[in-house]
Amino acid sequence: MIPLPQKKWRILNQNPPDSIIDLLLSNRNLPPDHFKSFRLSERMYDPYLLPDMQKGVERILQAIRRGEKIVIFGDYDVDGITATVLLVCFFRQIRYPVQYIIPHREKDGYGLRPSGVDQAIALGAELIITVDNGISSGPAIDHARKLNLDVVITDHHLQDGKLPAAVAVINPNRLDSQYPFKTICGVTVAFKLAYALSRELMQEADYQQFLLDQLDLVTIGTIADVMPVRDENYALIKFGLRVITRSKKPGIIALKKVAGIGAKEVTPVAIGFFMAPRLNAAGRLDSAMKAVELLLAGNDEEATRLAGELDTLNRERQKLQGIYIDDVLDKLPKNSEAMDKALIVENDFWQPGIIGLISGRLKEQFSRPVIAFTKDEQGNYVGSARSTDVFHVTNALSLFQEHFLSFGGHHKAAGLTVKGSEFESFRQKFIAYANEQIMDEDLIAVLDIDSALNTWQVSADNAKFIREIGPYGESNPEPVFLLKDLLIKQIIQLTEGKHLRLILEKDNQNFEAVWWNSNSFKDIIRFNQRINLVFRMDINSWKGSEKLQLVVDDMEIIS
Numbered sequence: 039m040i041p042l043p044q045k046k047w048r049i050l051n052q053n054p055p056d057s058i059i060d061l062l063l064s065n066r067n068l069p070p071d072h073f074k075s076f077r078l079s080e081r082m083y084d085p086y087l088l089p090d091m092q093k094g095v096e097r098i099l100q101a102i103r104r105g106e107k108i109v110i111f112g113d114y115d116v117d118g119i120t121a122t123v124l125l126v127c128f129f130r131q132i133r134y135p136v137q138y139i140i141p142h143r144e145k146d147g148y149g150l151r152p153s154g155v156d157q158a159i160a161l162g163a164e165l166i167i168t169v170d171n172g173i174s175s176g177p178a179i180d181h182a183r184k185l186n187l188d189v190v191i192t193d194h195h196l197q198d199g200k201l202p203a204a205v206a207v208i209n210p211n212r213l214d215s216q217y218p219f220k221t222i223c224g225v226t227v228a229f230k231l232a233y234a235l236s237r238e239l240m241q242e243a244d245y246q247q248f249l250l251d252q253l254d255l256v257t258i259g260t261i262a263d264v265m266p267v268r269d270e271n272y273a274l275i276k277f278g279l280r281v282i283t284r285s286k287k288p289g290i291i292a293l294k295k296v297a298g299i300g301a302k303e304v305t306p307v308a309i310g311f312f313m314a315p316r317l318n319a320a321g322r323l324d325s326a327m328k329a330v331e332l333l334l335a336g337n338d339e340e341a342t343r344l345a346g347e348l349d350t351l352n353r354e355r356q357k358l359q360g361i362y363i364d365d366v367l368d369k370l371p372k373n374s375e376a377m378d379k380a381l382i383v384e385n386d387f388w389q390p391g392i393i394g395l396i397s398g399r400l401k402e403q404f405s406r407p408v409i410a411f412t413k414d415e416q417g418n419y420v421g422s423a424r425s426t427d428v429f430h431v432t433n434a435l436s437l438f439q440e441h442f443l444s445f446g447g448h449h450k451a452a453g454l455t456v457k458g459s460e461f462e463s464f465r466q467k468f469i470a471y472a473n474e475q476i477m478d479e480d481l482i483a484v485l486d487i488d489s490a491l492n493t494w495q496v497s498a499d500n501a502k503f504i505r506e507i508g509p510y511g512e513s514n515p516e517p518v519f520l521l522k523d524l525l526i527k528q529i530i531q532l533t534e535g536k537h538l539r540l541i542l543e544k545d546n547q548n549f550e551a552v553w554w555n556s557n558s559f560k561d562i563i564r565f566n567q568r569i570n571l572v573f574r575m576d577i578n579s580w581k582g583s584e585k586l587q588l589v590v591d592d593m594e595i596i597s
Contacts, residue, residue: 114321170224322391
């Protein structure tokens with residue numbers, strides 16, 4: 039039985055605040071003007087602050103003047119998909135024909151490789167523009183140079199080693215970059231390139247409208263790539279959500295429909311949990327080209343067909359993921375105290391596109407680093423790691439590089455390929471290292487709570503206000519609050535007990551709360567218990583009426 043509370047609470051402000059805005063600014067270390075109204079142009083940085091932007095623009099303009107064949111080389115995740123689509127849309131807008139390549143996850147692997155250069159040459163390429171990849175493609179760039187083929191790189195991944203010898207390497211995370219906000223994603227870098235080019239090739243009113251229309255792609259890619267919702271990203275997403283909500287693009291409309299969003303106001307949660315997984319499913323189980331084709335669809339019929347295919351792939355992904363997770367859980371110790379402090383799970387036949395989801399789900403469930411592996415055709419072990427705040431998984435993996443064919447990543451995620459003959463040795467060494475480095479208290483999940491509140495502060499007006507000053511997301515989470523000493527007056531089971539609706543009372547005031555996926559707790563809580571409640575404030579809209587609804591994150595039974 040899972041105990042309550044489920045997590046260790048870290049209450050950032052024990053006393054109810056006078057100002058919710060001041061509280062959120064302080065808790066998130068945000069600048070004083072973060073939540074103030076603004077024009078998008080006021081919060082966007084000049085694209086020419088990105089390194090090599092001038093070089094990249096000049097080479098692309100030269101290609102256009104000469105009528106050279108341009109090929110865009112993308113990636114199979116949502117960031118790479120949206121970045122590819124955005125540049126294709128730009129070239130269509132100026133009526134310049136281009137072609138694009140999306141590598142296949144299993145057949146081609148990640149990023150521009152010499153084989154990818156050969157693909158582009160087969161299409162007649164005289165210039166390659168990469169999106170969401172290229173910073174680690176030195177050998178491919180060298181191969182292209184030998185063939186007299188120029189490459190302009192647009193990427194956002196960290197530089198590791200010397201820069202590729204491309205015509206331009208446009209990347210905010212170059213070691214020499216002075217770009218003011220480095221945590222933008224690949225589609226935003228592509229957006230910046232389109233911004234710089236459009237100012238050279240289009241009338242001001244035309245390029246401003248074009249760029250505004252592409253904020254849907256920027257927003258989807260930024261949220262899917264789990265970029266921090268701060269600074270420039272906050273501004274782009276705030277305006278981009280409005281663009282997605284009213285979008286007239288057939289592909290966006292069809293994607294929203296199959297995701298169950300339809301005409302509703304689009305939120306970061308809707309993108310992260312419903313739209314992006316369907317786009318990602320193409321690259322996980324099939325070819326990401328389907329997702330690109332959907333977002334480029336020119337009519338409703340084509341868009342509806344492609345969205346349906348992605349929805350089917352996503353259902354298959356969910357089914358496989360469930361099977362894989364159940365398989366792992368059956369083999370793990372039933373008592374988490376008997377587990378190692380890091381988990382390495384493996385199955386020779388898992389789909390490579392799903393192993394990251396497995397490690398992510400297990401990391402959330404057991405609050406410890408997880409690496410999920412499957413085997414490739416050469417008998418090597420391909421792994422995807424997910425980790426917690428307290429364990430830098432890439433730094434840890436760097437201690438065992440002698441076992442790897444390749445690896446890379448950041449604090450909480452990494453990818454690696456281990457030689458088949460080295461796998462067991464690596465497993466033992468890594469687990470021993472994690473058991474030594476990770477403390478018992480590090481395995482307890484922590485829930486950050488913005489503040490305790492007074493009863494009168496829990497209101498529909500405050501819920502609307504909190505929604506208006508969003509969006510929220512990575513590094514700027516949706517506000518979470520604590521209300522103490524509530525009485526449970528009613529417990530109503532929803533969806534055959536999968537979810538619960540609670541009627542709670544404090545200071546002669548009733549509150550309605552919904553507790554999603556709370557089946558494990560329906561026999562723990564009871565009527566007339568007194569609880570401390572951790573929650574988010576929301577507005578429930580139903581048939582034209584709006585009312586306050588608390589969304590339960592955790593609770594503590596006090597009597």
